[in-house]
Amino acid sequence: MEKRPPTWGKEYAPHRPIPEATIKRLPLYARALQLLEAQRAEKVSSAELARPLGLNSAQVRKDLALFGQFGTPGFGYQVTGLRRELRRILGTDREVRVVLVGAGNLGSALLSYRGFLKQGFTMLAGFDVDPEAAAVRARTSVPIHHVDALEDRLTGRRVDIAVLAVPVDAAQSITDRLVELGVRAILNFVPARLAVPPGVHVRYVDLSLELESLSYYVQDG
Amino acid sequence: MEKRPPTWGKEYAPHRPIPEATIKRLPLYARALQLLEAQRAEKVSSAELARPLGLNSAQVRKDLALFGQFGTPGFGYQVTGLRRELRRILGTDREVRVVLVGAGNLGSALLSYRGFLKQGFTMLAGFDVDPEAAAVRARTSVPIHHVDALEDRLTGRRVDIAVLAVPVDAAQSITDRLVELGVRAILNFVPARLAVPPGVHVRYVDLSLELESLSYYVQDG
DNA sequence: TAGATTGTTAATCGATTAACAATC
DNA sequence: TAGATTGTTAATCGATTAACAATC
Numbered sequence: 001m002e003k004r005p006p007t008w009g010k011e012y013a014p015h016r017p018i019p020e021a022t023i024k025r026l027p028l029y030a031r032a033l034q035l036l037e038a039q040r041a042e043k044v045s046s047a048e049l050a051r052p053l054g055l056n057s058a059q060v061r062k063d064l065a066l067f068g069q070f071g072t073p074g075f076g077y078q079v080t081g082l083r084r085e086l087r088r089i090l091g092t093d094r095e096v097r098v099v100l101v102g103a104g105n106l107g108s109a110l111l112s113y114r115g116f117l118k119q120g121f122t123m124l125a126g127f128d129v130d131p132e133a134a135a136v137r138a139r140t141s142v143p144i145h146h147v148d149a150l151e152d153r154l155t156g157r158r159v160d161i162a163v164l165a166v167p168v169d170a171a172q173s174i175t176d177r178l179v180e181l182g183v184r185a186i187l188n189f190v191p192a193r194l195a196v197p198p199g200v201h202v203r204y205v206d207l208s209l210e211l212e213s214l215s216y217y218v219q220d221g
Numbered sequence: 222m223e224k225r226p227p228t229w230g231k232e233y234a235p236h237r238p239i240p241e242a243t244i245k246r247l248p249l250y251a252r253a254l255q256l257l258e259a260q261r262a263e264k265v266s267s268a269e270l271a272r273p274l275g276l277n278s279a280q281v282r283k284d285l286a287l288f289g290q291f292g293t294p295g296f297g298y299q300v301t302g303l304r305r306e307l308r309r310i311l312g313t314d315r316e317v318r319v320v321l322v323g324a325g326n327l328g329s330a331l332l333s334y335r336g337f338l339k340q341g342f343t344m345l346a347g348f349d350v351d352p353e354a355a356a357v358r359a360r361t362s363v364p365i366h367h368v369d370a371l372e373d374r375l376t377g378r379r380v381d382i383a384v385l386a387v388p389v390d391a392a393q394s395i396t397d398r399l400v401e402l403g404v405r406a407i408l409n410f411v412p413a414r415l416a417v418p419p420g421v422h423v424r425y426v427d428l429s430l431e432l433e434s435l436s437y438y439v440q441d442g
Numbered sequence: 443t444a445g446a447t448t449g450t451t452a453a454t455c456g457a458t459t460a461a462c463a464a465t466c
Numbered sequence: 467t468a469g470a471t472t473g474t475t476a477a478t479c480g481a482t483t484a485a486c487a488a489t490c
Contacts, residue, residue, distance in 0.1 A: 019480075019481070021480090021481065021482090022481095023434050023437050023438075024430070024434045026433075026434065026437065027429075027430050027433035027434050028430065030433070031412070031430075045446085045447065045448090046447075046448075047447085052414065053414065054414055056482070056483060056484095057447095057483095058450095058482075058483055058484070058485090059481090059482065059483075061447090061448065061449065061450085062449085062450080062481095062482085062483095064449095065448085065449055065450075069448085069449070071447075071448050071449075072447080072448070072489085072490060073446080073447050073448035073449075073488070073489045073490050074445075074446045074447050074448070074489065074490040075446080075447070075448080075490065076446090076447065076448080077448090089437070090433060090434070090436050090437050091436045091437060091439065091440040092433060092436050096436045096439065098432070104334075105330050105333040105334040105335070106330050106331075106334045106337075108330070109326050109327050109329070109330025109331075109334075110327075110330075110428070112326040113325075113326040113327045113330075113428075114326070115412070115429060116327075116428050116429050116432065117429070117432070118429050118432075118433060120436075121432065121433075121436075160436070160439040161432065161435050161436070161439060163432075184438060184439040185435040185436075185438050185439050187431055187432055187435055191252070191336070193273065193274065193275055201435060201438040201439075203431050203434075203435055205426070205428065205431055207331070207334075207337050207426070208248075208336060208337050208338070208339055209245070209248050209249065209252075210408055210424050210426055211319070211337065211338070211339075211342065211382065211384075211408055212247075212248035212251070212311060212313060212339060212342075213244050213245045213247065213248050213311070213424075214382050214406040214408055214422060214424055215311050215312045215313050215317045215341075215342075215381070215382070215406075216244050216247065216310070216311050216312060217244075217405065217406050217422040218312065218317065218381040218382060218405040218406050218422075219312040240456075240457070242456090242457065242458090243457095266470085266471065266472090267471075267472075268471085277458070277459060277460095278459095278471095279458075279459055279460070279461090279474095280457090280458065280459075282471090282472065282473065282474085283457095283458085283459095283473085283474085285473095286472085286473055286474075290472085290473070292471080292472050292473080293465085293466060293471080293472070294464070294465045294466050294470080294471050294472035294473075295465065295466040295469075295470045295471050295472070296466060296470080296471070296472080297470090297471065297472080298472090
């Protein structure tokens with residue numbers, strides 16, 4: 001049955017800063033909706049969206065309501081429409097341009113790991129101090145250059161996100177250069193705190209830390 | 222100058238559950254202390270520990286006080302002593318035994334990535350549906366077996382933590398088998414929610430999700 | 443209309459930070 | 467003793483969950 005679209009659009013550019021916790025859940029919703037769309041589902045309720053993700057339905061409604069009124073009382077959300085909204089909000093409906101710096105074991109795996117870069121993301125290039133060895137490791141069509149060529153290769157090209165997987169000692173100086181080149185966000189796999197100017201976002205992923213903290217739970221019988 | 226050790230040991234087996242957020246910070250403290258110890262620092266204050274980690278000194282004191290009284294008012298904490306306590310609390314003073322299941326691009330990178338497994342951790346084995354190809358990718362001395370041999374290889378051996386990097390469709394059934402084998406914690410790189418019995422801990426790391434949520438911050442000028 | 447589900451406000455929960463007496 | 471810093475309580479902040487009037 002056809003329903004007319006809900007009255008969304010209350011506040012496209014939200015004035016209050018959106019909680020970080022909400023931002024992290026948005027791609028989760030988008031992914032679930034992608035699945036539902038593939039299954040030809042027309043509509044979904046906040047409860048149906050929340051349950052498989054292990055979340056609360058009120059949380060889903062609250063997260064979404066921060067960006068506008070996307071649902072219809074008594075009905076739910078239109079799968080396709082909501083997915084489109086989320087991709088617009090996340091910016092993944094446009095091309096998101098990514099570079100990787102540091103193609104050692106971890107970095108080169110990220111280059112070849114299908115499932116890291118989802119629809120909307122483009123890996124422009126990788127950089128490493130030993131691009132030949134890195135190319136062998138990565139086995140990818142993404143060009144890998146020497147880190148010295150960072151400026152030569154990227155000046156004048158828009159780079160949205162840099163993925164950082166260099167040795168600890170190199171992290172800050174590479175960061176400074178990336179910021180200088182206009183990078184707006186960094187996904188940092190290096191176990192080091194990065195100093196960045198306001199407006200540049202850094203997300204820390206410390207794989208070793210995750211393992212070490214899990215160790216806490218496996219003690220005794 | 223010699224100081225007598227502080228009066229720790231108030232509550233070694235804490236009755237109240239420790240906040241997850243605290244558990245995640247403990248390895249951070251341990252790592253900072255390791256550095257300080259290497260620099261021959263004798264003592265450290267909560268403020269000195271907090272600042273480089275971007276934390277609040279009260280938070281450091283509160284986290285530590287959950288496990289006992291490790292400090293000395295007017296003095297601070299003894300680096301070596303506190304580090305030892307933290308390693309004991311985390312269980313990284315004993316051998317922590319890890320297996321990896323799924324040695325594709327990401328999994329095999331984790332096998333070779335020095336810096337993933339810190340002191341105290343032992344990677345017993347990797348498992349993959351194509352162990353030969355995985356071995357080529359991983360270039361490591363860690364043995365890689367076929368996943369079918371999970372039970373044959375691990376029955377009767379203690380496994381503390383499993384690192385999961387299999388395809389989505391295989392995640393739950395592999396999880397069930399790992400739980401059956403007595404695994405107590407899972408570091409899950411698969412973008413899927415895992416059902417586990419109470420007492421088994423799952424930590425989710427979704428690299429693609431991190432990238433997608435960063436996309437939110439790089440919009441407009 | 444009756445049933446369902448939204449958007450939103452209020453209540454709850456948990457975590458962070460400030461403040462300070464205790465104490466080395 | 468004077469100065470410094472802990473452990474801990476109280477205040478603050480933020481996020482989650484419950485509840486429900488609005489509404490399709």
